[in-house]
Amino acid sequence: MNRKIFAQLVAQTNNDVSKITSDLIKETFDVELDKTYDTIVDYTVAIDNKCLHRYFANHWDNDMKKWKHSGLALIDQINDMKPRAVLDVGCGYNEFKGKIHNLIGIDPYNNRADHEIDIMEYRSMEKFDIILALGSINFGGRNKIIAEVSKCVNMLEDGGMMFFRVNPGVQHIKPEAKWIEFFAWNVPFIIELSEMFNLKVLDIRDDSNQRKYFIYRKVK
Numbered sequence: 001m002n003r004k005i006f007a008q009l010v011a012q013t014n015n016d017v018s019k020i021t022s023d024l025i026k027e028t029f030d031v032e033l034d035k036t037y038d039t040i041v042d043y044t045v046a047i048d049n050k051c052l053h054r055y056f057a058n059h060w061d062n063d064m065k066k067w068k069h070s071g072l073a074l075i076d077q078i079n080d081m082k083p084r085a086v087l088d089v090g091c092g093y094n095e096f097k098g099k100i101h102n103l104i105g106i107d108p109y110n111n112r113a114d115h116e117i118d119i120m121e122y123r124s125m126e127k128f129d130i131i132l133a134l135g136s137i138n139f140g141g142r143n144k145i146i147a148e149v150s151k152c153v154n155m156l157e158d159g160g161m162m163f164f165r166v167n168p169g170v171q172h173i174k175p176e177a178k179w180i181e182f183f184a185w186n187v188p189f190i191i192e193l194s195e196m197f198n199l200k201v202l203d204i205r206d207d208s209n210q211r212k213y214f215i216y217r218k219v220k
């Protein structure tokens with residue numbers, strides 16, 4: 001859950017959900033909801049989703065060339081493995097489509113994705129031998145991150161590999177990113193997840209722009 005939004009709602013309403021109005025939501029977060037909710041947690045999830053949608057659909061832009069390890073360099077690295085099925089989670093503008101073989105891009109907020117869907121909603125008949133999560137499992141608190149990584153592990157074949165780019169919690173500077181919570185990834189958490197999900201850490205490196213790049217293999 002997004003703790004910035006939750007804390008703001010609690011502070012503004014003195015923890016009283018009945019004080020949440022559409023005007024308050026509009027004035028504070030500049031988004032509009034199409035229904036009301038019974039709890040502050042539910043409001044938090046709905047507002048967070050709107051803020052992520054607004055930012056990633058309309059304001060965020062990317063330059064794949066800027067990444068030392070987790071950008072264009074991945075194309076040959078992954079194709080050399082002759083992948084049977086690659087899932088790009090949070091593919092953004094789907095820039096690897098047609099470049100990395102057998103790749104499907106999913107993203108709930110970008111209409112260039114093959115499927116406009118959240119990782120937690122995505123269902124696939126097949127398992128993937130490679131999963132990419134490049135800057136996309138990075139929003140919200142620890143439990144959300146763990147749930148999203150767990151979902152990826154379940155969609156990965158035994159012996160398959162996951163490639164990550166993660167942000168150590170650096171806020172994006174555009175004003176529309178103000179209410180997004182960037183989870184502060186660090187190396188101990190990368191190791192903790194590997195132990196939690198029986199993954200082998202094959203590589204961890206500093207990438208450009210303070211990001212970390214790492215690779216897990218799902219142990220058979």
Ligand SMILES: C[S@@+](CC[C@H](N)C(=O)[O-])C[C@H]1O[C@@H](n2cnc3c(N)ncnc32)[C@H](O)[C@@H]1O
Binds near residue numbers: 136
């Ligand atoms: C920083 S961008 C990175 C995009 C792309 N992977 C890249 O490297 O350029 C993060 C992406 O994650 C997507 N995203 C956010 N939450 C997501 C979720 N729950 N499931 C799937 N994608 C998500 C966003 O829409 C956005 O396109």
